[in-house]
Amino acid sequence: MTSLFEVVPEEAPADTPVRRLTISVNGEQHTLDVEPRLLLAHLVRQALGLTGTHVGCDTTNCGACTVLFDGSPVKSCTMFAVQADGHEITTVEGLASASELDPIQEGFKDEHGLQCGFCTPGMMLTAKALLNENPNPTEDEIRWALSGNLCRCTGYQNIVKAVLLAAAGLRNQEDAGEDETS
Amino acid sequence: MYPSRFAYEAPATVGEAIDVLRRAQGEAKVLAGGQSLVPMMKLRFASPEMLVDINNIPGLAYHFADPDGTYRIGALCRHVDLEKDADLPAQQPTIAAAAPVIADPIVRTRGTLVGSLCHADPQGDWASVMSALGGSIVAEGPRGRRSIPCVDFVNGPFQNLLEFDELAIEAFVPPPVGARSGGYLKLERRIGDFATVGVAVSVESTGAQVSRAGIGLTGVGPSTICADEAAEVLVGQDLNSDTIHRAAELASEISQPRSDHRGSAAYKRHIVATFVTRILSSLELATREAA
Numbered sequence: 001m002t003s004l005f006e007v008v009p010e011e012a013p014a015d016t017p018v019r020r021l022t023i024s025v026n027g028e029q030h031t032l033d034v035e036p037r038l039l040l041a042h043l044v045r046q047a048l049g050l051t052g053t054h055v056g057c058d059t060t061n062c063g064a065c066t067v068l069f070d071g072s073p074v075k076s077c078t079m080f081a082v083q084a085d086g087h088e089i090t091t092v093e094g095l096a097s098a099s100e101l102d103p104i105q106e107g108f109k110d111e112h113g114l115q116c117g118f119c120t121p122g123m124m125l126t127a128k129a130l131l132n133e134n135p136n137p138t139e140d141e142i143r144w145a146l147s148g149n150l151c152r153c154t155g156y157q158n159i160v161k162a163v164l165l166a167a168a169g170l171r172n173q174e175d176a177g178e179d180e181t182s
Numbered sequence: 183m184y185p186s187r188f189a190y191e192a193p194a195t196v197g198e199a200i201d202v203l204r205r206a207q208g209e210a211k212v213l214a215g216g217q218s219l220v221p222m223m224k225l226r227f228a229s230p231e232m233l234v235d236i237n238n239i240p241g242l243a244y245h246f247a248d249p250d251g252t253y254r255i256g257a258l259c260r261h262v263d264l265e266k267d268a269d270l271p272a273q274q275p276t277i278a279a280a281a282p283v284i285a286d287p288i289v290r291t292r293g294t295l296v297g298s299l300c301h302a303d304p305q306g307d308w309a310s311v312m313s314a315l316g317g318s319i320v321a322e323g324p325r326g327r328r329s330i331p332c333v334d335f336v337n338g339p340f341q342n343l344l345e346f347d348e349l350a351i352e353a354f355v356p357p358p359v360g361a362r363s364g365g366y367l368k369l370e371r372r373i374g375d376f377a378t379v380g381v382a383v384s385v386e387s388t389g390a391q392v393s394r395a396g397i398g399l400t401g402v403g404p405s406t407i408c409a410d411e412a413a414e415v416l417v418g419q420d421l422n423s424d425t426i427h428r429a430a431e432l433a434s435e436i437s438q439p440r441s442d443h444r445g446s447a448a449y450k451r452h453i454v455a456t457f458v459t460r461i462l463s464s465l466e467l468a469t470r471e472a473a
Contacts, residue, residue: 017189036190036233039224058183060221061374063288072262072291078220079292082190083213083235126288147373148286 021085025050026094034081040074041065043081044091052092052121056150063149066122067091073126075148092121095128103169104128104162113162115153122149127163131170139164185223192235196242199234199349200323206232208346213237214257214297217289242351247273251357257297257350261290274355276364276384280311283366286374300350302336304405305376309336310398311366313408314382317355323348333408360388365461368400369453371444377401378444381433381457385465390420397429397458402437402450409433412458421462430458 022031025048032047044053044067056064058077065077068090095102104124107113114120123146130137130145137145142163143156151159191210193199203210211230213219214237222228236242242258245267253274255264264270264281271278277295284290284298284307298308299319311317312332319330321344332353335342344350364384368377380400386393395413398406412432419425439450 016187019190035187037185037187039184058224060217060289063286066288069291073288074292075217075288077224078217078289080190080213080216080220080233082192083216083237085192145287148288 019082019085021082023081023084023086024088026090032081036080036082038081039077040067040079040081040084040089041076043084044076044089050091050093054118054121056118056122061150062119062152063122063126064119066125066149068125068129071129071132073129073148090125090128092124095124102128103173104131104166106169107162107164107166108159111158111162111165113155113159115151115155119149119151119153123151123159127166130163131167135167135171135174137163137167183224185220186226186229188223188230189232190235191232192238194238194240196239196322196349196351199236199239200347202232202234203349204324204347206234206346210234210346212297212300212349214300215260215293216297217285217293218298218301218303236349245270248357253277253355255295255353257294257352259294259296261285261293261295262287264295265290273362274315275362276311276315276366276382277355279364280307280366280368280382283307283368283370289374296350296353299332299335299353300342300344302338302340302342304336304339305401306406307366307368307377307380307382307400309406310380310400310408311382312353312355312398313406314364314384314396314398314413315355316384316394316396317353319350320352320354321345321348322351327351329354336405339405358386359393360386362386363465365464367457367461369457376444379439379450379453379457381454381461383458383461383465385416385421385462392416392419392421395429397433399433399437399454401444402439402454404438407437409436412436416462421465426459426462429462430455433458 018033020033041055044050054064056062060075060078066073067076070087104127126149142160191202210232213233213235242256244256245259247253261281261284295308298306317332319335330343366382368380377400382398384396395416397409397413412429415428434451434455437454439447441447
């Protein structure tokens, strides 16, 4: 069991209601006791130490805290951790495997899809969900899908290019996979 | 930001949820999508003692047309479910036009139509859509079920007619008289902002003649405005430049916009007329093609 120190603060009254939840984060199961008011973003960052999920505006505008909830992008500052009980969460740390980057990450690297990098985790996870659903998006579809993620460096041009490149990379990967099996 | 402490219940059935609400005696809030409630709790505009999370109740995520044409949207139907339904534009064109412009794409994966209506934000998009369509909310409580028309449902900013032990389980749109058409247009400064102006139009027609019409306005008054007088001039008429012009003019007159950082009152009035004209003109073509 993970340390509960940050999840239920020591100074919390003894009668503070606590809920036990089991969630899968990047494929790993965690069972924790949490206060119902703990936000999913804080669970991920503080209890699990996955600080790639950024809390930007904390008011449901910016999308920096986006994680995938059963594959769908959600703003983790706008969900309570208890709501994730029994569900699967993917954070930016879940994108790369031990040896290689996800094609989304390759795209952001090659197209310089980041400046300060604060919005990047949210951008990449939203893009990941888009490409899972629509492997060949147009530029307009990408801009539409990313419209809930704000980049205050205003680096949108390269972010869109990065997603286009990632989509092409993923399609090539699939074509190569088909060639190998045929 | 943390909300103040609350107790959390996640009932597995509608009956259990109502029971929890009844026992909480008005100190509980229902959590569906939470895309308005959670931010309000974090800012401590809302500090409910208990949250009743209905997301674990199976069978509330539906949206479908009954055989008689009544269109039902369950309490856990997310905006994105409506946005991605390829059949919806033909069945419910006004709802289909509004779904993709609610908040932003990430909020739409969680937020719900029924939750938005219950939240009763005076500048919410769905209230004008559902008012234009003559829709209702179905509330279930210890005394059974009742339907409340959306035009009556909101009795103040962020207030609705639900009793503390009632759960809004669905919204529905009655079957059309004849063929249904309509649309929703929203002017916003950026995606995710409230509407500078939003216009919902619903037209039901038999042949080229309008049998029933509704016009709802977002963002141009203290709350949703039902432009009934404007819709009324269309009934019994066909859609031509004359009737469209009169409806647009009336809707613009009925609106009560205020000048603010989103635009001047005169500008917003102009947009109301423009949007009514645009939607109705696009329907005029549809009627002609169908005829």
